[in-house]
Amino acid sequence: MIDKTVADAATAVAGIPDGSTIMVGGFGRAGQPAELIDALIEQGAGDLTIVSNNAGNGDTGLAALLAGGRVRKIVCSFPRQHDSWVFDRLYRAGRIELELVPQGNLAERIRAAGAGIGAFFSPTGVGTELSAGKEVREIDGRLYALEYPIWADFALVSGLRGDRWGNIVYRKTARNFGPIMATAAQTTIVQVDDMATLGALDPESIVTPGIFVDAVVAVGSRSWLRDGAFVGGVDADGMPLPDAAATRAEVDR
Amino acid sequence: MIDKTVADAATAVAGIPDGSTIMVGGFGRAGQPAELIDALIEQGAGDLTIVSNNAGNGDTGLAALLAGGRVRKIVCSFPRQHDSWVFDRLYRAGRIELELVPQGNLAERIRAAGAGIGAFFSPTGVGTELSAGKEVREIDGRLYALEYPIWADFALVSGLRGDRWGNIVYRKTARNFGPIMATAAQTTIVQVDDMATLGALDPESIVTPGIFVDAVVAVGSRSWLRDGAFVGGVDADGMPLPDAAATRAEVDR
């Protein structure tokens, strides 16, 4: 029997060694594998290269990993955010290396790694400083720069639900980088809210087939869902509203 | 109001001119847009270039279009099948041009067209006669050949269900080339069994978002479905079994 279920996040990330390249899903906080990141922080691996769209928010999650001095380099499209003070400080102090990649090239380079493409010509970034030094070629009257795949040793991804074969479905825009990162890493670890019985996920709607997944960890329902249905009551960061119940009662009136 | 619904297949294909390049979905008969092809046969456009995995089966559909002398060139991976006698005859007579493309390169080149990739390095076919003349490059110790996008003027695709925005879902392995062809054509025409109310298709499960679709035609349920549920009673070509009811009764016993 194939069973990719892992008991908890700590077990799932236990084998990540120092020096690993780790893809971390998420766009801002949406789809960030918070429990896996927390487990990685706890676990202690350092000298990491992180591939992720952003470079952490606030003082938790990816930002906390950075704050702990565990990350040597980050490959991302948008490190600067209103609450990216941890990255900002490290960067200004020269204590973290940054490879800045336009978001679509980041996505396509990750996909290319997963799909066995050796390199591809992208029109994005041509003539800008982010394409400096890249091979440029005119094809059918348009300029393209040659972009190479981005691989990782590990991918940490957040899905909504999984099964023991590792099939994964996502929720809304929390899907973002998860499905492509799952294809581009040697070892893909997915946290989900809960596990479905094998066969219960609609085979037409599975976004990440289990072939790309090595481990699935159920971490419990996100706080804005109850029995799988959206109930609200949090802000965009998932923090409880100061007086959600009261406000909601008011709306109901 | 956006309404991409078209009354019938004849109307949907009316604007296809002579000399067009047309992608035709399907892998064998599965996912072949039979009603759209029939309408195209009726419509009369000639000097066509067809991009499709196969080159027609039996004497109907794509094979009938070929038999009518309407196709100048076909780009495909597997023209030869047990029932591809129409193509075989035309090819031997030198009356149709063939560009043979390995199936995965065909799929990826179509995707590249839809995704704005100028060209890509593929490991498939390197060192074979199908890569003859292509630029070969060693990347990270592996050989790759440079492959260019394949575009079309029109794509004819078969889905299971659509809505007036052109969102499409497919059924089982009839999905095959449909979703990528839909992205690679100037004009994409999709036949579906039936139309869903806008919002009735699960936004997590839509495979082809409407942005890729120009026209949707409802052609009625495939004969092996009743009220959307599989009821069997046909062979792999969709032809009624000689005595399906009797056989089924026997099985029930």
Next chain:
Amino acid sequence: MTTRITRAQLAARVAMDIPEGSYVNLGIGVPTLVADYLPADQEIILHTENGLLGMGAAPHETQVDPDLLNAGKQPVTELPGAAFFHHADSFGMMRGGHLDVCVLGAFQVSQAGDLANWSTGGADAIPAVGGAMDLAIGAKAVYVMTDLLTKSGESKLVSACTYPLTGMACVTRVYTDHAIFDVRPDGFVVREAFGDNTVALLAALTGLELKG
């Protein structure tokens, strides 16, 4: 006396040029204002590059869904007919030229249609590009929406960008508080001057030769 329309008026003016049925990406910041002026009785489908077509307005504060954000990471809603997809598909959609219109902000736009909008090149600045370079080349029409002049009075329309480029020869049209400019092979053409603004005035403000 020069005429300057307000940001709201400008957003409304951009919205006027977006026909029903268009697929549109509104960049982070000022361009998102355009959404407020799209006619409620028309269907215009908004794309957000983090994986959604058919984006709706912001939710009520009690109905914020942290899994449903726009590219600016603000909470949004989904309309009936919406579809979700992953990042490679979403940027393939843009790069492949499937969007009809993209509206972006700008630091500078050159006569050649070059766009600079992602970095001021400041030595101390934290660099961040996000989807800017993909958006710049990712629609059939790329509209820039901006004040004509910086706060210190310099023209954002320039003969050549001095800020780091976002994309080369990618801008279709520039909507400013003074006028609307088309980018043509031979430079900027005044498409519509607001109020009493004249081509001569605009030429003086920008220091560029402009066609009327």
Next chain:
Amino acid sequence: MTTRITRAQLAARVAMDIPEGSYVNLGIGVPTLVADYLPADQEIILHTENGLLGMGAAPHETQVDPDLLNAGKQPVTELPGAAFFHHADSFGMMRGGHLDVCVLGAFQVSQAGDLANWSTGGADAIPAVGGAMDLAIGAKAVYVMTDLLTKSGESKLVSACTYPLTGMACVTRVYTDHAIFDVRPDGFVVREAFGDNTVALLAALTGLELKG
């Protein structure tokens, strides 16, 4: 006296080498026989390149679903846990090296691991490649399953392929009716000789230097 196992025995022998949990693509023709010998109490997930992981056996003839075919266009079934995807995703899965094992037929395999299995190069033949070239390079291990000799007695293991190539240096192991051969940097190595077959006999049959 040479020992030759039957095609069924060969299929069973290949199946023995596929561990539980493997993702496997069985090529059209003889390799599909392997499916019949995969142990029923183990989960081995079959991929078919036309867009399905978790392929099951053929259906009863009254339950044939024309939308559910394998790469040979024969009706199949789906197992609980199956997933459907489109052609670009399916071939990305192969090209990206995610399959553990692919089993293919062959006209010839060279000492360098080159495979020829798609065309005999006949002038009058209708060319057709399908997914052969993608499969050849599309798995962590590429197993070839074939008779050692052609009907006219020529070895299918060769020093260099004379038929048109399907893929270069892609074959991991060759399962034949006489023996199993590994492809190593220095040529073929006899991994397992069936019955009384000896390395010397196999060398004589193939005309190749073989390691034991």
